[in-house]
Amino acid sequence: MTIQHKVNIHGIDVFGPQIDRETRCTHYHSPLDVIAIKFYCCGRYYPCKNCHDESGCGNHQVWPADQFDQKAILCGSCGTELTINEYLQSDSVCPSCQASFNPGCSLHKHYYFQVV
Secondary structure, three states: OOOOOEEEEOOEEEEOOEOOOOOOEOOOOOOOOOEEEEOOOOOOEEOOHHHHHHHOOOOOOOEOHHHOOOEEEEEOOOOOEEEHHHHHOOOOEOOOOOOEOOHHHHHHHHHOEOOO
16 A cells, blocks of 8 residues: 655645655655646646655646646646646746756656657
C-alpha cells in the first residue's frame, strides 16, 4: 500500500514526497524546481512524473494537445495556475511573479503533454 503525501501549497493540494512548500520534491529540489503539474489521468497535482509514479493513480496519461487551454501548472512561488499553453510559452519564467522555472523541465514535457 502506497502512503499518500499531500501538502497544501497556496490553497492547492499537491501530492508526492515533498520537501518544501514551493513544490520541490525529493527528485527535483533545485532553487528553480518550483512547479507542480496536474496530471491528466487523475486531476491531481504532483511535482514530477516520478512522484506520480510512486504515489499516483497508476494510470499515467498525458494531456491531449486539444486541451492545452486547461490550467494544469502550479507556480510554487506565487500559486498562479497556468494553462499548459501559458507554461509552454513562458520561456521558463512565471508570467505572474517572474519566478524562474527549471529550463531543463522542457526535456521532460513528453511525460506530461502530447507533443507532436
